[in-house]
Amino acid sequence: MAGLGVYRTLSRVFPRSFRAKLMAVVAGCTLPPLGVFLAWVLLHEAPTQQQLVIGVSLTVVASLLGVLAALFLLYHLLTPLRMMAEVVRAYWQEQRLPELPEDGRDEVGVLMRGINCGLREIDNGIRELERHALEDPLTHSLSxxxxxxxxxxxxxxxxxxxxxxxxxxxxxxxxxxxxxxxxxxxxxxxxxxxxxxxxxxxxxxxxxxxxxxxxxxxxxxxxxxxxxxxxxxxxxxxxxxxxxxxxxxxxxxxxxxxxxxxxxxxxxxxxxxxxxxxxxxxxxxxxxxxxxxxxxxxxxxx
The missing domain is CATH 3.30.70.270 (Reverse transcriptase/Diguanylate cyclase domain)
Known part of the structure; x- marks a missing residue:
């Protein structure tokens, strides 16, 4: 999935922090246009009005594009959270056990491993309770x-x-x-x-x-x-x-x-x-x- 691709790509740079991934996406997509504009202003001590209008216009357009890019990447970066919500729903409604990836080392990776392990333990407990409820403890025939x-x-x-x-x-x-x-x-x-x-x-x-x-x-x-x-x-x-x-x-x-x-x-x-x-x-x-x-x-x- 594209979302996992974004998550795994950023995990190579920020392996242990999901917050760092979020901040990197926001900062990397929105700050560069402003930084370029400020550098351009500093390099041109007395820009003309026409140059200033063009610079501001380009900066606004670049900032909007950066915001759109940030929203796109954030949507895909949050895919693991949507997957976790889906597997919880699937287990609740269909008793289908999760198969979430367990290779992440940040907070989201820990949470995915916890959901996998937790739902499997819950399922084993439910199966054991059902077995005891449906089995006669003396003869081990049906109750x-x-x-x-x-x-x-x-x-x-x-x-x-x-x-x-x-x-x-x-x-x-x-x-x-x-x-x-x-x-x-x-x-x-x-x-x-x-x-x-x-x-x-x-x-x-x-x-x-x-x-x-x-x-x-x-x-x-x-x-x-x-x-x-x-x-x-x-x-x-x-x-x-x-x-x-x-x-x-x-x-x-x-x-x-x-x-x-x-x-x-x-x-x-x-x-x-x-x-x-x-x-x-x-x-x-x-x-x-x-x-x-x-x-x-x-x-x-x-």
Whole structure:
């Protein structure tokens, strides 16, 4: 940019002072015509009236041209300030990180480096806060807020044609484990549950802790295929873990259909989950949206 060219050119002469750059532009463009006129007057002890008029006229014209040149150079010299204002606006409105030059050593250069560093630190802090707000601190799955946001995003993708099956999970034996082995063992069970789920979830799928021992899973797959993956996972959970305690889970499922919003989809899957618990737990029940509860699909060996 022309402005940065003026700024960098003057930085070779005045590397550490932006004020010196400003004064050099103003003085260099406006004082020479006056200096030349004064020197001309001193060299001509008795100039004629015509010479004086010509000298004054030339000095006025030269001074006006100098002022115009100073305004032009000042406009371009102040370009870094306009760039800084623009990057702050861009981050505020678009969360776009700045890319200001950092080679200046004067006050403006220090300010540009400070804006670059400051906005990056602010952005990192915001991202970290968002991560903590959207992530469950125990299991590192999505939190209730993160799950709600992700569920709405999944429904939006499903509205564009991507298949979606929502599963609501409830751990059947968390309270007995807490009572017999302590809350540390119960927490370990929830952590292992999420870690195990991630082994079969695809990149577009997710698991979130809805609250307590209830979880949501969103799977972008046809229901038959998604259910088969879920049944296989249930069989794996039913196997004893290193501490000898299996994980018993009741799961309700609802398949997205056109016109069904996120809240309705959750209600259907939640009702199916309670139907699974009512039938003894450790099973998968699917709600087809037409009947309250579809026939249960028990896990082999559960």
């Amino acid at each position: 209730r807020r993160g799950s709600d946001r992700a569920l709405h995003a999944c429904v939006e993708r499903a509205e564009r044609g991507l298949p979606l099956a929502l599963y609501v999970l409830d751990v059947d034996n968390l309270k007995p484990v807490n009572d017999e082995y302590g809350h540390v063992a119960g927490d370990r069970m929830l952590i292992d549950l999420v870690a195990s789920a991630r082994h079969f979830l695809r990149e577009s799928d997710w698991i979130g802790r809805w609250g307590g021992d209830e979880f949501l899973l969103c799977v972008h797959d046809a229901q038959e295929s998604a259910n088969e993956r879920m049944r296989q996972w249930l069989r794996e959970l039913a196997a004893p873990r290193p501490d000898g305690i299996p994980i018993s889970v009741s799961i309700g499922c609802a398949q997205y259909r056109p016109g069904v919003d996120a809240a309705q989809l959750y209600r259907e899957a939640d009702a199916a989950m309670y139907a699974a618990k009512a039938q003894g737990g450790a099973m998968l029940v699917c709600d087809d949206g037409l009947r309250a509860v579809a026939p249960a699909m028990r896990v082999a060996g559960a």
